[in-house]
Amino acid sequence: MYTIRIYGVGVDREVLEWLALSLGDIFNAEITVDPRGIPLGEVLRFYRPEREQVDAAALLEHLSRRVVPGPQGRILVVVKGDGYVEGLNFVFGVAMPGWGGIVFTEHLDPQFYGQPPSPGLFRARLLKEALHELGHSYGLRHCRRDCVMRYSNSVYDVDRKPARFCPHCRAELEFLQPGLLR
Numbered sequence: 001m002y003t004i005r006i007y008g009v010g011v012d013r014e015v016l017e018w019l020a021l022s023l024g025d026i027f028n029a030e031i032t033v034d035p036r037g038i039p040l041g042e043v044l045r046f047y048r049p050e051r052e053q054v055d056a057a058a059l060l061e062h063l064s065r066r067v068v069p070g071p072q073g074r075i076l077v078v079v080k081g082d083g084y085v086e087g088l089n090f091v092f093g094v095a096m097p098g099w100g101g102i103v104f105t106e107h108l109d110p111q112f113y114g115q116p117p118s119p120g121l122f123r124a125r126l127l128k129e130a131l132h133e134l135g136h137s138y139g140l141r142h143c144r145r146d147c148v149m150r151y152s153n154s155v156y157d158v159d160r161k162p163a164r165f166c167p168h169c170r171a172e173l174e175f176l177q178p179g180l181l182r
């Protein structure tokens with residue numbers, strides 16, 4: 001039985017529940033939202049004031065030891081904040097094969113770009129990045145097709161890619177994780 005456990009950090013419970021339902025349309029998995037989430041203070045240990053961002057790689061390393069998924073399980077952490085990895089201005093998310101991933105929401109929010117609030121657009125972007133990081137966690141690499149596994153440099157790229165795996169990635173996922181896809 002595949003499982004995905006979602007942990008929020010400063011993210012509305014309602015958004016996480018919506019994400020769980022949406023992922024459930026794609027993955028044949030038991031998807032739950034952990035009611036406690038991850039304490040903000042734990043994430044702030046990896047906050048780098050000189051960049052005003054969270055060190056995503058260090059946080060991933062930490063969480064992968066602290067939060068243990070069950071057999072065939074994955075963890076998805078959604079952080080209301082901004083993360084980076086060395087060499088990049090920011091990242092939408094990071095992933096660890098076999099464990100799960102982290103998504104940072106700051107650059108997914110239309111308001112970050114001075115646009116009016118749009119919960120629908122925000123959620124559509126969040127779903128894509130959650131699928132992308134989970135895809136990595138299941139063993140997928142980047143894809144150049146019309147596919148959620150396409151690498152996104154900017155929110156423009158996020159908006160242009162679909163919230164689904166292309167036939168090539170679907171076939172690969174079916175091989176790597178039989179029965180995972182609906």
Ligand SMILES: [Zn+2]
Nearest residue numbers: 132136142151
């Ligand atoms: Zn990626």
Ligand SMILES: [Zn+2]
Nearest residue numbers: 143147166169
């Ligand atoms: Zn693909």
